[in-house]
Amino acid sequence: MAEEKKPQLLPPSPWSALPLDLASLVLSLLPVYADRACFAAVCPQWRAAARQVQPPPLPLLALPDGTFYSLMDDKPFRFPGCGFAVYENVCGSWLVFSRDDGCFLVNPFSGTTVTLPALSSVRLRPPNAVAKYKWSDVGTAKCPYITWMHINDSEKLHITKLIMCSSNLVAALVGIGHTSQILMCQPGALSWSVRAYNQCKDFQDMSFYQGKLYTVAKDENLLMVNISQDHSTGDPQVSRIGQVIKGDSPPWYSRVFEDNSKAYKKLYLVESCGMLLMVRRTIWCQVPEPGGDDKVMAGKNEFEVFEADFEHSRWVKVSTVGDDQVLFLGRRCSRSMSVSQYGLPGNRIFFLDDDEDNRIEYAYDEENTSFGVYSMRFRSIRSGAPNISWKRCAEMYLAAWLFPEDR
Secondary structure, three states, X not given: OOOOOOOXXXXXXXXXXXXXXXXXXXXXXXXXXXXXXXXXXXXXXXXXXXXXXXXXXXXXXXXXXXXXXXXXXXXXXXXXXXXXXXXXXXXXXXXXXXXXXEEEEEOOOOOOEEEEOOOOOEEEEOOOOOOOOOHHHEOOOOEOOOEHHHHOOOOOOEEEEEEEEEOOEEEEEEEEOOEEEEEEEOOOOOOEEEEOOOEOXXXXXXXXXXXXXXXXXXXXXXXXXXXXXXXXXXXXXXXXXXXXXXXXXXXXXXXXXXXXXXXXXXXXXXXXXXXXXXXXXXXXXXXOOXXXXXXXXXXXXXXXXXXXXXXOOEEEEEOOOOOOEEEEEOOOOXXXXXXXXXXXXXXXXXXXXXXXXXXXXXXXXXXXXXXXXXXXXXXXXXXXXXXXXXXXOOOOOOOEEEOOOOO
């Protein structure tokens, strides 16, 4: 009897071969963003399909323990394969991790990684720079201000803000306490570049706006960072930091009022609808009575928004950020987004309690924290999501906004 032939099985098609119309059907059945994020993380083809069939997604709330939340759903989730150590920072859609031998960025949506130098590896300009004065001389006539040469050996040195300006340029605010300096490097480089004798300032935030790098200091001065190339090494470097707008900070921020209240200020830079905005966040705190608890307790928040008027070199106060716009503010990363396609009201500010562990000037009554929502129209604040909260822990890094649209 002739042997019966078995039907020949065709090799399975790769997941990446899923047609776009079927991908759209699958995505329509996944209303929760966590599921859509997992779909987009399968392969580049599925990620491209996800971008074509859905509007730009709202940011995720990233907690330092590797847990993420979608603003449209209060169920925590984790990205497949993201068994990383505690992240140190967030840059757009990148999670930033620090090791003794360097830093690396991970895009949890695509799995892409980028390596950066360790903070211990910095190329000085000039290359033979040495500390001219001791730390004890800082603040005296001999050495009136702090430079990189005074803070670079501190164990508390960390990245406050990281920006991927382009595929060939990374800028970082690196500091300790209330002093920070601007470092530059190329992805994959072995060292950062810094101007050794530039004055370290209390830089509050940094933004890459219309092809130029800007930073704002606590005095609300807006500074433009000019970047050049080292002819001997080809490395990017800061060539000059020049003032663009002189700040007009209210003089009463250093006062303690009769009711023992005192205002603390945070500044944020964020691009919105082609404009560069500065958000002044005021946190009203209660100063303890003499002989009582030594903790300064944080209270209510207030927000003011200013537009950079480059033609007249001034900040102009604005009363709205746009009926369909929301500002997502965070010390790590801030963005403006249109939310009308989600049926959400605009003209609001979503903000985090983002105190650096070595910059805390006040404490909170509550052990847990979440994010708040400020209405520009009604000048009122409410809790963003009562079911989403996390503990305030000194040993944990900050929560942050993670923006999935960056690729």
